[in-house]
Amino acid sequence: MTATPKTAASPRNTRNTGPGRLLIAVYAVFAISATARAGYQILTKFSEAPLAYVLSALAALVYVVATVSLARPGRTWFRVSVIAVLVELVGVIVVGALSVFDAVQFPHETVWSLFGRGYAFIPLILPVLGLVWLYRRRPSAPAA
Amino acid sequence: MDAYFYIILGVGLLSTVTCAVAGILKKAPNDVTILSVGAVELSLLVYLVGSIVRVIAGEQIAGEAWEFWGYLVTALMLPVAAVYWSILERTRWSNFVLAAVGVTALVMAARMNQIWY
Numbered sequence: 001m002t003a004t005p006k007t008a009a010s011p012r013n014t015r016n017t018g019p020g021r022l023l024i025a026v027y028a029v030f031a032i033s034a035t036a037r038a039g040y041q042i043l044t045k046f047s048e049a050p051l052a053y054v055l056s057a058l059a060a061l062v063y064v065v066a067t068v069s070l071a072r073p074g075r076t077w078f079r080v081s082v083i084a085v086l087v088e089l090v091g092v093i094v095v096g097a098l099s100v101f102d103a104v105q106f107p108h109e110t111v112w113s114l115f116g117r118g119y120a121f122i123p124l125i126l127p128v129l130g131l132v133w134l135y136r137r138r139p140s141a142p143a144a
Numbered sequence: 145m146d147a148y149f150y151i152i153l154g155v156g157l158l159s160t161v162t163c164a165v166a167g168i169l170k171k172a173p174n175d176v177t178i179l180s181v182g183a184v185e186l187s188l189l190v191y192l193v194g195s196i197v198r199v200i201a202g203e204q205i206a207g208e209a210w211e212f213w214g215y216l217v218t219a220l221m222l223p224v225a226a227v228y229w230s231i232l233e234r235t236r237w238s239n240f241v242l243a244a245v246g247v248t249a250l251v252m253a254a255r256m257n258q259i260w261y
Binding site: 017018019020021022024025026028029032036040 | 211214218222225226229230233235237238240241244248
């Protein structure tokens, strides 16, 4: 994932084309739903489970950053996308595992609870597809 | 689950299958797939009008009212956004974007039903 080539930015240095458009659309839906959910939780019942709801807000932020960065061209946005998608992958695995093994600390629902089971496990699949797509469209990739 | 949900369930699944099949057949968005998403929007508008009428008639929403309306307004924007996003680049992949609308709408309609009752 850390290719460091010297080629100049090309018209190909985009992620918002072909299958990338579907990926961005799904990320956008998660950005909207996670933001709405986190906002609702924090505004109405934050004191019940501050940790879970802070994680909810973090998840929302990650989805927003991933959506925007994937839609933008250039190397900097590519790096932002890689970081956002990696944080998402780590987040869904760590929060997913914690919610399974420590249900006392994590009794409240977040997008990433139980590896995203409440969302048909899409939160678990999405970062993997995101990394595959970013790798295939990495700025250094040979023009195919 | 009420009739509004089942309308969106039927129309949404039909739209999703139509658009996904078109995508698998490597077709770009066409009248059929875009109109199927339009049908999803129409069924959501029916839900909107029906819900307004029921509230005016004095029916109470069991859950948080603003959460219900938030879901409904967001759901209404999805088909429009998806069609816009899909006609900017007319490839088979845009049909998969359109396919995502139907299932998303039916999941949201299920949640709206839960909030209402």
